[in-house]
Amino acid sequence: MRRFHISRLIMLVAVVAACSKKPPPAPPPAPAPAPTVNQDSIDAARRAAEAAATRAREAAAAAAAAAAAEASRMEAARADARRKLDAAVYFDYDMDEIRADQAATLDAKVPVLNANADIRLRISGHTDERGSDEYNIALGQRRAAAVRRYLVARGVSEARMEVESFGEQRPAMQGMDESAWSRNRRAEFTLTAGGNPIRVP
Amino acid sequence: MIAGSFTRGQPRGLDDGRAVAVRSYSAALTSFWLVCVLWGLRPSVLPAQDPVASGVRIGLTYDRSGKPGVALTPVVGANADSVRLILGRDLDFSDRLTVIAPDSGDAPVGGLNYVLYARMNAVAVVQAAVTPSGGLHVSVHDVAGKRVISVIDVPLPEPALSPDWRHAVHVVSDSIELAVLGQRGISSSRVMFVRGNEIWSVDADGEGLRVVPGTVDGLSPAWSAAGNMIAYNTLPGAGGPSKIVVRDVLTGRSWSTRAAATNMNPAFSPDGGQLVFAAGTDGFDLYSVAPFTSDEPKRLTARKGSLNSSPTFSPDGRKIAYTSGILGHPEVYIVDADGSNADLLTSSGFGDQLYRSNPSWSPDGRLVAFQSRINGKFQLFTISVRDKSARQLTSEGENEDPSWAADGRHLVFVSTRTGTKQLWVMDMESSRARQLTHGGKVQNPAWSPRLDFSRQY
Numbered sequence: 014m015r016r017f018h019i020s021r022l023i024m025l026v027a028v029v030a031a032c033s034k035k036p037p038p039a040p041p042p043a044p045a046p047a048p049t050v051n052q053d054s055i056d057a058a059r060r061a062a063e064a065a066a067t068r069a070r071e072a073a074a075a076a077a078a079a080a081a082a083e084a085s086r087m088e089a090a091r092a093d094a095r096r097k098l099d100a101a102v103y104f105d106y107d108m109d110e111i112r113a114d115q116a117a118t119l120d121a122k123v124p125v126l127n128a129n130a131d132i133r134l135r136i137s138g139h140t141d142e143r144g145s146d147e148y149n150i151a152l153g154q155r156r157a158a159a160v161r162r163y164l165v166a167r168g169v170s171e172a173r174m175e176v177e178s179f180g181e182q183r184p185a186m187q188g189m190d191e192s193a194w195s196r197n198r199r200a201e202f203t204l205t206a207g208g209n210p211i212r213v214p
Numbered sequence: 215m216i217a218g219s220f221t222r223g224q225p226r227g228l229d230d231g232r233a234v235a236v237r238s239y240s241a242a243l244t245s246f247w248l249v250c251v252l253w254g255l256r257p258s259v260l261p262a263q264d265p266v267a268s269g270v271r272i273g274l275t276y277d278r279s280g281k282p283g284v285a286l287t288p289v290v291g292a293n294a295d296s297v298r299l300i301l302g303r304d305l306d307f308s309d310r311l312t313v314i315a316p317d318s319g320d321a322p323v324g325g326l327n328y329v330l331y332a333r334m335n336a337v338a339v340v341q342a343a344v345t346p347s348g349g350l351h352v353s354v355h356d357v358a359g360k361r362v363i364s365v366i367d368v369p370l371p372e373p374a375l376s377p378d379w380r381h382a383v384h385v386v387s388d389s390i391e392l393a394v395l396g397q398r399g400i401s402s403s404r405v406m407f408v409r410g411n412e413i414w415s416v417d418a419d420g421e422g423l424r425v426v427p428g429t430v431d432g433l434s435p436a437w438s439a440a441g442n443m444i445a446y447n448t449l450p451g452a453g454g455p456s457k458i459v460v461r462d463v464l465t466g467r468s469w470s471t472r473a474a475a476t477n478m479n480p481a482f483s484p485d486g487g488q489l490v491f492a493a494g495t496d497g498f499d500l501y502s503v504a505p506f507t508s509d510e511p512k513r514l515t516a517r518k519g520s521l522n523s524s525p526t527f528s529p530d531g532r533k534i535a536y537t538s539g540i541l542g543h544p545e546v547y548i549v550d551a552d553g554s555n556a557d558l559l560t561s562s563g564f565g566d567q568l569y570r571s572n573p574s575w576s577p578d579g580r581l582v583a584f585q586s587r588i589n590g591k592f593q594l595f596t597i598s599v600r601d602k603s604a605r606q607l608t609s610e611g612e613n614e615d616p617s618w619a620a621d622g623r624h625l626v627f628v629s630t631r632t633g634t635k636q637l638w639v640m641d642m643e644s645s646r647a648r649q650l651t652h653g654g655k656v657q658n659p660a661w662s663p664r665l666d667f668s669r670q671y
Contacts, residue, residue: 107543137450145571145585145592145614146657147434147479148537148544150456151498151521154476158496176495177450178476182411182433 090213097121098134098208101185102160104198107144109155111163119160122202123167128214131207136160138178139185139201141194146181153178160200175205284394285314285336291344293374297383301342303419304387304401307648309623309641311394328360338363338394342386344370350386354393364393377422381665384417388664400619400664405626405650406435406444407637407659413446416637418619418661420650432459437662438482445480445489445505458491460505469506477501479524483551484531490514492523492536500525500536500553514553526575526582527551528599535559535573535582543568546584548599559597560584564604574616574625583607583616583625594627596642607640617661626650626659 100122102115111119126132138153138160157176165171186196284305289298298315306313314336331339339355354364366389371378384401391399406415406426413429416422426435431453432446445460456476461468471477473493480491489505492498498521501511514534515522521539528534531551538547538556545568549556559582560570569587576583582599585592592614594607607613611631618625619639629638629647637650637659 144569145524145537145544147524148521148539148571150433150476150478151492151494151523151539154494154498155496155521162496177455179449182449 087213091211094125094128094211094213095208098125098132098204098211099202101199101201103195104156104200106141106194106198107152109152109159111159116163119163120167122164123169124214125211126164126169126173128212129208132173132204132211133206134174135203135205136174136176137201137203138176139183139197139199140181141197142181142184142189143194144181150178150180150182153180156198156200281310281312282337282394283312283314283335284390285316285331285334285339287316287339287341289342289344291346292348294344296375297342297344297350300380300383300419301340301387301390304384304399305340305390307401307419307639308391308399308621309644309646310391310397326355326360328355328357331355331357340390348372350383352386352390354390364389366390366393377417377424380417380422384419385666397621398664400621400624402664402666403620403662404665405617405637405659405661406437407651408433408435408657409651409654411449414656416651418639420648423651429459434479434658435660436480436482437660438486439484439663440486441663441665443482443486443505445482447478447480447491450476458489460489462506467506471503471511472509473511481525481527481534483527484529490525490527490534492525494521498522500534500549502551514551515549515556516553522547524572526573528575529577529579535575537571537573541568544571546570546573546582546597548582559599559602560586560604561602564588564595572615574618576618577620577622583618585614585616594625594640607642607645613638615657615659617659619661620663624661626661628657628659 097118100118102118103112104110104115105112126134136157138155138157140149140153140156144152154176157178161171161174161176164174181197184193184197185199186193188194286298286302286305288294289301291297302313302315305311312335314334316334326339326341328339336357338357341353341355343351345351349367349369352364352366353362354366355361356363366386368382368386370382373379381402387401388399391397401418403418404415404422405418406413408414411431413426413432413435415424415426426432426444429435429446431449431451433449435444435446437444442463443460444463445458447456447458450456455474456478457473458471458477458480459468460470460480471491471493475493475495476498477491477493480489482489487504488502490500490502491511493501493511499516500514500522502514503509503511515536515538521544522536524537525534526536533548534551535546535548537544539545540547541558545558546560547556548559559573564570564586567587567590569592570584573582573584575581576596580599581596583594583596586595587593588606591612593609594613594616595604596607597604607625608627608629611629613631614628616625616627623642625640625642626637627640628635630636631638632649635655635657636652637656638647639650640647
């Protein structure tokens with residue numbers, strides 16, 4: 014029993030060795046005129062298919078990369094639009110006029126709002142801690158209302174913007190000096206509806 | 215000084231709401247003084263009294279400093295020390311009496327040695343006892359007349375030292391003042407204020423501090439003149455825009471405005487029937503509404519964009535003082551209660567910093583207290599409604615948000631004189647000031663009327 018098995022194994026090894034010794038033919042530049050069934054043509058077809066698949070994979074990867082880059086660009090653009098919507102504006106002491114250096118911040122919101130008719134905004138007015146805290150609620154409200162008037166004048170529907178005031182009750186920065194006060198005299202913006210996802214103008 | 219004050223040297227530990235033993239001048243000094251009295255001598259440390267009367271007669275009625283002396287003899291019965299501490303402090307905080315607290319005294323009932331009390335400069339003697347049945351029994355003696363002029367008996371609610379128990383003792387203090395001076399005290403009143411994002415209240419003596427439940431994001435609290443209702447406004451939040459909330463103190467029933475605009479700064483009319491508040495989305499006007507019965511506020515002022523706010527009624531209910539920015543900066547105005555005849559009250563004489571606000575009309579109707587910015591800081595003033603003459607009340611730190619006590623001579627306000635914004639009480643007559651709150655910063659004090667019921671707030 015053992016001898017028989019060993020002889021069969023030797024024969025099998027010999028056959029395999031004989032086959033592997035055949036030199037691989039060069040791939041034909043053109044497909045064979047007739048689909049003759051032989052090992053060479055099978056290999057060639059396989060290699061061609063593999064090459065095509067690789068090319069397709071590479072193309073797909075490139076496309077995906079391009080799409081990802083585009084998505085990333087869009088994402089960045091959306092984030093930028095969102096930042097523009099969210100950006101607070103700041104006020105001078107005891108004033109509710111829109112400061113010249115703050116107008117650009119508000120102007121940048123307009124195209125975003127125009128491109129996203131579904132967006133609703135809440136504008137919250139705040140003051141610094143100086144002044145009467147009761148009067149400061151009124152002052153904060155006027156700041157929010159001044160911002161809304163500015164945006165309405167640039168074509169944004171008033172109905173899309175609600176205004177409210179926290180006076181001095183919710184400071185953005187703690188402190189009892191101008192550096193804190195100047196950050197606290199502000200109007201903040203909150204999306205209350207729409208913008209999901211935000212459309213880039 | 216023989217007439218030892220209760221407040222001087224008051225240990226800070228009293229702030230925990232637990233009354234402790236009465237502090238009075240030392241037994242040694244008392245004994246020395248009593249010996250002197252017995253010998254008909256007067257130690258040189260005593261304040262000069264009427265020089266003509268000195269050594270000639272006894273039975274002095276009023277000392278020349280203007281604050282009559284009241285002797286508060288040791289109290290007997292349960293929690294006697296706490297009762298005596300509260301009574302003594304209340305009488306002292308009236309700023310109308312000099313409290314004399316002898317370490318020993320006559321029995322709580324029976325005859326008094328009036329001669330002795332006259333020598334102590336007492337015009338009245340207060341004897342108090344907690345009865346076995348839990349009542350507080352007080353006799354007020356007129357030293358000059360050598361007789362009892364008032365007997366006060368009140369039940370003390372259980373448990374002892376609770377807020378209601380303390381309130382009952384405060385009511386007795388006010389009755390003692392009525393007996394001695396003919397005018398009721400303000401110890402039974404409380405002050406509401408804002409700390410953190412809630413409304414708190416504290417007894418007039420600084421004890422009994424507690425949160426008014428359910429007032430998160432509440433601001434600008436106000437009492438009705440009868441003390442049966444409170445009102446405040448909320449900040450915008452989950453509950454919608456800023457609105458006015460009114461609560462019936464006894465039933466807990468509440469009512470609120472439903473405006474889409476910001477509603478703030480409620481003030482009750484003296485009869486409690488109307489509530490005036492400021493409302494707007496851009497400019498602010500004053501509105502009037504009947505809480506619990508009407509949902510249709512009526513606009514009183516019509517100055518669009520002028521930030522009319524912080525209304526306060528005259529005690530006769532005919533006029534309203536308020537802050538307005540109609541001139542481009544805040545000033546205090548007076549308008550008829552129907553919104554007509556607005557007139558600038560703070561018209562001149564307050565320096566170059568254009569900011570006058572937060573009026574509070576005095577209970578006697580003569581004065582309006584307000585804040586004015588001087589050298590960049592707010593200070594308190596009063597102004598006469600009749601002739602617009604003004605008086606500056608404060609100069610230490612920054613002082614804001616005055617609110618009158620029912621006696622018309624004390625103001626509670628926010629001061630930074632110790633660093634953080636705390637409540638202080640000032641006596642208009644003597645300018646004596648005492649700190650009412652400690653701890654986190656506060657705003658928007660509102661002094662209640664005298665409260666004669668068991669209070670939730």
